[in-house]
Amino acid sequence: MTATAPSISDPTRSFLSREHGLFIDGRWVGAGTSKRLSVLNPATGDTVAIIHEASATDVDRAVKAARRALEGEWSQIGAQARGELLHRLANLIERDAQRLAELETLENGMPLSLSLSTLRSFCVPFIRYYAGWPTKIVGDTLPVRPSWGPPGDWLIYTLREPIGVVAAIIPWNAPCAMMVLKLAPALAAGCTLVLKPAELTPLAATRIVQLAEEAGFPRGVVNLVQGVGESVGRALVRHPEVNKIAFTGSTEVGKAIVREAANDLKRVTLELGGKSPFVVFPDADLDEAAPAAAMACFMFAGQACMAGTRLFVADPIYDRFVAKVVDFSAQLKLGDGFDPLTTIGPLISAAQRSRVQGFVDRAKRQGITVACGGSAVGDQGFFYSPTVCVGVEPDTELAQTEVFGPVMAAMRFDTDDEAALVRAINSTPYGLAGSVWTQNLSRAHRLAARIDSGQVGVNFHAAISPETPFGGNKQSGWGREYGSEGLDAYLKTKAVSVRIVGPAPAAARG
Ligand code: NAP
Ligand code: MG
Numbered sequence: 001m002t003a004t005a006p007s008i009s010d011p012t013r014s015f016l017s018r019e020h021g022l023f024i025d026g027r028w029v030g031a032g033t034s035k036r037l038s039v040l041n042p043a044t045g046d047t048v049a050i051i052h053e054a055s056a057t058d059v060d061r062a063v064k065a066a067r068r069a070l071e072g073e074w075s076q077i078g079a080q081a082r083g084e085l086l087h088r089l090a091n092l093i094e095r096d097a098q099r100l101a102e103l104e105t106l107e108n109g110m111p112l113s114l115s116l117s118t119l120r121s122f123c124v125p126f127i128r129y130y131a132g133w134p135t136k137i138v139g140d141t142l143p144v145r146p147s148w149g150p151p152g153d154w155l156i157y158t159l160r161e162p163i164g165v166v167a168a169i170i171p172w173n174a175p176c177a178m179m180v181l182k183l184a185p186a187l188a189a190g191c192t193l194v195l196k197p198a199e200l201t202p203l204a205a206t207r208i209v210q211l212a213e214e215a216g217f218p219r220g221v222v223n224l225v226q227g228v229g230e231s232v233g234r235a236l237v238r239h240p241e242v243n244k245i246a247f248t249g250s251t252e253v254g255k256a257i258v259r260e261a262a263n264d265l266k267r268v269t270l271e272l273g274g275k276s277p278f279v280v281f282p283d284a285d286l287d288e289a290a291p292a293a294a295m296a297c298f299m300f301a302g303q304a305c306m307a308g309t310r311l312f313v314a315d316p317i318y319d320r321f322v323a324k325v326v327d328f329s330a331q332l333k334l335g336d337g338f339d340p341l342t343t344i345g346p347l348i349s350a351a352q353r354s355r356v357q358g359f360v361d362r363a364k365r366q367g368i369t370v371a372c373g374g375s376a377v378g379d380q381g382f383f384y385s386p387t388v389c390v391g392v393e394p395d396t397e398l399a400q401t402e403v404f405g406p407v408m409a410a411m412r413f414d415t416d417d418e419a420a421l422v423r424a425i426n427s428t429p430y431g432l433a434g435s436v437w438t439q440n441l442s443r444a445h446r447l448a449a450r451i452d453s454g455q456v457g458v459n460f461h462a463a464i465s466p467e468t469p470f471g472g473n474k475q476s477g478w479g480r481e482y483g484s485e486g487l488d489a490y491l492k493t494k495a496v497s498v499r500i501v502g503p504a505p506a507a508a509r510g
Contacts, residue, residue, distance in 0.1 A: 007338055012102040020206045021052045022226060025065035026219025032057045037199055037226070042109040042346040043336040043381040049107075051202045053227035059194070059235040062223040066165040066192040067241050069220030074192060077218070079134035086131035086187060088215040093180075094124045096211060103204040104175050105337040109345035109381075110300060112337050115176070122464070123180040126482075129466035130184035133487055137189070146497070153500040160491045162190035163267060164243030167236040169229070169257075170205070171249045172198035172348055173303040173404075179208045181481055182246050183222070189490035194223045194242070196233055200348055202226045229253065234260070242266060244490070248305075251402075251429075251475045269479035269489050271305065272472055273402040274432030276453065277425045278308035278461055281415065282317045284437035285459075290324035294408075296435070296461035298332060298386045301344050302406035303352075305476075306433035306455075306462040310399055311388075311410040312421065318412045322371070322390055325410070329386040330372045336381075346382040347405055353382045356405030363389055363398045373406070394424040402430065418446070426452045431473030435461040454480065 008016075021030045031052035038047040054062075077085075093100065101115035108115075139158035146154065168182035175197060186193050197205035209224045225232055229249075237245055237260045244267040247257055251272040261268045278293050280286070296308030313321045335342035347353045353376055360374050373387030384406055392399050392409040399409045413421045425434065435457035436447045448456040454471045457463050464470055464482070471480035479489050 008102045008106070009099060012099050012106075015099075015103070015203075015207065016049045016106075019050045019052065020202070020226075022054050022058055022062070023206075023209050023213070023222070023224040024058065024062045025068075025223070026213070029058075031055060031226075035227075037202070037228075039107050039200070039203055040349070041106050041381075042348050043338075043383075045350075045381055049203055051206070051226050053199075054225040054232050056231075056235045059225055059232060059239065062194045062225050063165060063167075063236070063239045063241050065220040066194050066223055069218060070162070070165055070192045072220075073218040074190065074221050079137065082134040082188065082190065083131045085215055085217055086127055086134075086184060089183075089212055089217075090124050090127035090131060092211040092215055093119060093127065093176075093208065096207070097124075100176055100204050100207055103207055104201075105345075107201045107203045108172060108175055108348065109337050110174075111342045111345055113340065114299070115337070118174065118177055122466075123176055126177075126180055126466040127184045130188040130487070133185075133188040133484075134190070137487070137491065139493070149499065155498040155500060157496050157498075159494045159496065161494055163490050163492050164191060165241060166191045166193045166244045166246055166490065167239070167242045168193050168195045168246045169233050169236065169249065170195065170197045172201040173300060173305075175201040175204040176208065178248055179205050181248070183208070183212070185481070185486045186246070186490050187217070187221070189487055191244075191490050192221045192223075194225060194236060196225050196227070196229075196236055199226070199228045237261065237266075238263075240264060244268070246489070247271070254477070269481070270472075270477040271470075271481060272432075272475060272477045273404070273430060274305045274307065274472065274476050275310055275400065275402050275428045275430045276306055276308050276433040276461075277310045277312055277435075277451070279312040279413075279421070279425065279434070279436045279447065280314060280317070280321055281436075281438035281440065281443065282314050283439045285439075286317065286321055286324065288459075289437045290321060291328045292437075292461060293325050294329045294332070294386070297408040298329065298344055298406045301347055301384070302356075302386075303348060303404050306464075308433075308435060308461050309403065309408055310425075310428075311408055312413050312425065313410060314415045315412050316415065318410075322388070322410050325408075326371045326388050326390075329388055329408075332386050334377055334383050334385060344386060344406065347384050348382065350382055352405065353384050356384055356403055356407060359398060359401070359403045359405070359407060360387060360389070363392070363396070366396060368392055368396065368398060371410075394427055400428050418443075422447070422450045426450075429475040432471075432476035433457070433462050435459075
């Protein structure tokens with residue numbers, strides 16, 4: 001494990017030296033409470049910045065600003081101009097990728113290289129993808145004549161309208177990507193937003209909103225409030241003028257949001273937890289699959305919703321394959337995200353680390369063997385070693401419950417009993433992602449069809465791209481992000497039925 005002094009640039013240093021407020025109605029404002037929140041660097045535990053926490057009044061002002069913008073200037077801006085604004089935002093994020101990555105690494109702990117590549121290879125193309133959509137949002141004309149109506153001609157068409165004011169509530173595990181995932185489709189659809197980042201990671205989100213301001217979005221279109229979920233998040237969810245909640249986070253909070261939203265039937269989309277399978281058959285390229293299995297689980301220190309946390313290995317290769325995964329995992333370099341040699345950063349907080357340790361301790365008490373890792377590392381920051389648990393049974397807590405930390409549960413399966421394998425794979429409450437590693441084409445397609453999840457990879461885990469729908473089945477969520485379905489989630493359809501009245505043309509009159 002290494003700890004290095006963060007090598008941050010001057011602009012980032014100056015950003016950190018200021019207290020950051022809220023962005024409401026096109027202005028940066030202090031919060032209506034005197035409450036301040038400290039932002040910690042999870043690699044050291046040190047405070048790196050201070051932000052203002054929003055009051056209920058701030059939330060109300062932000063939602064009302066979003067409402068005014070929705071009904072005012074933003075509704076008058078053409079589709080082409082919306083696309084151009086999004087392109088401008090993408091260009092600014094590309095320009096400032098290094099600064100954003102520094103903030104993200106400071107507040108989240110992920111390796112700087114991972115943050116940079118996420119920004120450049122995912123966030124920027126994702127916004128550009130949605131920047132192309134506004135000019136292609138069209139309704140239909142329907143070749144129908146209502147059978148019950150008076151005779152004559154009808155024109156029936158549909159309009160695709162923005163769903164309205166969106167409250168976007170975001171987790172801490174990939175702050176930049178999570179912001180962009182909400183901003184781009186909502187703005188492409190013509191919605192306005194109030195964004196609430198996780199209280200643990202408000203900094204990169206603040207910078208992205210500064211860039212949206214620089215891009216030139218009209219006032220009130222993008223608003224930012226900061227603070228804890230229980231108060232600020234809940235105030236947003238309850239606000240009667242919010243039309244839709246776009247939430248990414250835990251299944252537990254997702255359910256609480258649905259209960260709240262039931263009061264006035266707000267639209268809700270949910271991207272929640274996962275317990276994704278990584279399934280290896282004897283005919284797979286094992287040299288490629290073993291490091292891929294480790295990284296599918298340990299990238300983002302296991303704090304990724306689509307992490308491949310359940311490793312299913314065919315019986316004949318189980319011992320050999322698991323040994324390879326353990327060897328690779330034990331050599332992963334845990335450290336400060338600013339150290340270029342680091343492959344795995346810290347967990348987000350001391351609380352998250354205790355939670356992870358709890359899962360491992362309970363697994364041990366059930367007789368599960370920890371083949372590598374299984375403990376906190378170092379005396380500063382919140383590091384936890386990549387942990388491989390072997391001989392896990394599919395019905396244990398470790399195989400059923402999302403840990404959201406670097407803990408893999410390895411399980412054995414009988415190659416000749418595919419039905420039992422499918423039952424084990426589908427036995428959790430989640431259904432987000434998964435991958436099957438095999439050279440057998442028929443088997444790959446068969447399993448892809450039978451795995452109950454929103455996405456399945458073959459010989460690759462979690463192949464995400466802006467065009468490809470992403471989301472969960474079962475308790476992993478409602479709806480899909482990315483692609484055209486991700487845009488649909490921010491649109492509503494209106495059908496207009498026009499009865500054409502007046503005298504028929506002379507020819508028709510005979
Ligand atoms: P979380 O506790 O559910 O928090 C997510 C967001 O909701 C945070 O901004 C949080 O605010 C806020 N929040 C908490 N309680 C709230 C309430 N009662 N009302 C409104 N908002 C509330 O999740 P987390 O612990 O930050 O993130 C980890 C979870 O996210 C994991 O389960 C993971 O699988 C899931 N996740 C899913 C995806 C996906 O795409 N499917 C992606 C990433 C993460 P504060 O944190 O500031 O209190
Ligand atoms: Mg939480």
